[in-house]
Amino acid sequence: MIDPEPSFAASVRIRRMTPADLDRVMEIESALSSAPQWPRAVYTSAIDRDATPPRIALVAEELPSETLLGFAVAMVLAPESELETIAVAAEGQRRGVGRRLFTALAAELSEADATDVHLEVRSSNAQALAFYAALGFEEIGRRPRYYPDPVEDALLLRLRLTETHGR
Numbered sequence: 001m002i003d004p005e006p007s008f009a010a011s012v013r014i015r016r017m018t019p020a021d022l023d024r025v026m027e028i029e030s031a032l033s034s035a036p037q038w039p040r041a042v043y044t045s046a047i048d049r050d051a052t053p054p055r056i057a058l059v060a061e062e063l064p065s066e067t068l069l070g071f072a073v074a075m076v077l078a079p080e081s082e083l084e085t086i087a088v089a090a091e092g093q094r095r096g097v098g099r100r101l102f103t104a105l106a107a108e109l110s111e112a113d114a115t116d117v118h119l120e121v122r123s124s125n126a127q128a129l130a131f132y133a134a135l136g137f138e139e140i141g142r143r144p145r146y147y148p149d150p151v152e153d154a155l156l157l158r159l160r161l162t163e164t165h166g167r
Contacts, residue, residue: 012097014104017047017057017071024068025059028089034125035087046073046084053077055084056108060092060101072101074109074117081114102135106161115162120154122147132157 017025022043029035046057053075060070069092075082083105088097109117120143121128137157146154 011063012060012069012092012100013063014058014060014100017043017059017073019044019047021059021068021071025071028068028070028087029085031090032087034122034128036085038085043073054112056105056112058101058105058108060088060097062092070097070101072105074105076109076112076114078113079115081109081112081117083117083119098131099135106159110161115160117159117161119157120146121157123153123155129155132159135159 022040025043026040029037043057045051046055055073055075057073058071059068061068068089070086070088072086073084075084083102086098086101086105088101092098106117117137118140119132119137121132123142137159139155140158141156143154143156145151
């Protein structure tokens with residue numbers, strides 16, 4: 001899939017999440033109904049390099065304004081990893097921001113000796129499913145009635161980093 005606005009995506013910098021980012025991360029998360037709605041403490045733990053299990057937390061910011069447009073968090077238990085969340089603010093969606101975030105995250109996961117990325121997603125989340133399919137994720141299972149309110153299945157997806165990211 002070609003990014004619809006490559007010039008915009010090129011003006012986005014991906015970097016590690018810091019404590020100064022947490023207010024905007026919480027703001028983006030609360031504006032997106034499909035985001036996990038974690039308490040701030042979870043993000044604080046995600047950026048703690050000494051936390052167990054270890055996590056990689058990245059943000060995407062538009063340059064030159066440094067406006068935070070999205071974030072991603074993954075847990076690493078090499079050789080496995082789990083994409084716990086990836087979220088892009090409305091103004092960054094469908095502009096290549098999510099793809100840039102995931103590409104950077106996949107590179108960091110590979111550096112941390114992860115060979116596979118797993119995730120779970122609501123079976124009704126067509127936008128997320130299309131995004132993950134475009135990245136190369138494949139469905140490997142289903143958890144019936146996993147999500148509450150509304151009750152629905154979780155689809156389990158996997159991406160082999162060794163096949164898609166040159167390891």
